[in-house]
Amino acid sequence: MISSAEYLFYHPEEQPIVKCEDCGSRMVLRKSQHGYFYGCTTFPECSGTHGCHQNSGKPLGKPANAETRALRVKAHGAFDKLWIFNGRWRRNEAYAWLADRMTIPYDQCHIGSFNSQQCRQVIIVCEKAGDLPACGGELYLKKSLRKGKA
């Protein structure tokens, strides 16, 4: 059985509409040595790309322009630094904390879907966090965590 991404790759007419945020053109599934991704149809004039679920072939998060993509990388860096090097949190605990600080639902807390303003917010809250609770999280975080996992 072939994966959906593979199917879509050979059936461009059935691919979801993904718009390039750099130039407004349509993006189509492409394949590199790292797997499938969405690439701008006007390449090489425009080098806009967007991530792809390797199994389903669906776009990963929301496409963004070059500025927002750079901000997402920065926001991810600040967030990862906060929890990976902290060593007290699991990934989903860290996301529950972030969702709370951003006042958004846990299941919508994906940096890959954030706009530039949200990315700036991530960077600010992560830099402000500096000293995290020693116990590794508050009770309400665990509650939202269970909900998010279910």
Ligand SMILES: [Zn+2]
């Ligand atoms: Zn483009």
